[in-house]
Amino acid sequence: MNPHQISDAEYAAALAAGRAEAETEIRAQAVRYVPERDAIEVVTNRNAGFLIPRQWIGVLQDVPTAELNKLEVWPDGSAIELDHRDIQISVHGLLTAILPAMLPSRTIATLFASRGGQATSRAKRISSRANGRKGGRPRRKTATV
Secondary structure, eight states: OOOOOOOHHHHHHHHHHHHHHHHHSOOEEEEEEETTTTEEEEEETTSOEEEEEGGGSGGGTTSOGGGGGGOEEOTTSSEEEEGGGTEEEEHHHHHHHHHHHHSOHHHHHHHHHHHHHHOOOHHHHHHHHHHHHTTSSOOOOOOOO
16 A cells, blocks of 8 residues: 655645644633633633633533543644543634623624724725725715704
8 A cells, every 4th residue: 555645845835824724723722620610711822811611611511520630732722622531622613602602792793893894805905996096985974954
């Protein structure tokens, strides 16, 4: 059997893709159980962290508290795990699931809208230039009393 071998170019491209993903995704650097709050603390690659009540994480609800000290972070930071129980939890999935419970929906909508408004694309650049040639955005009409 001939195993698949990758070229140096494929290897370099995969490394670059992994680095780019690590910069854009939130990854865990550390995880620990906080018994005083019965919560899981996750420290991220951006030196920020969050506490999640254990009852919000379904797969950890029935795990004895003594075992929660064995939580570990995957080497790439994309998940936390309790290996001896075969429990793996995606950091991205965890944040996606808990954010609506932590923040009011209006706040989340505002965050996403502001990110969307900052997006750039070829179509936006073309449209902006065309509007600039026309004199820019029309001024708002103010009501006169």
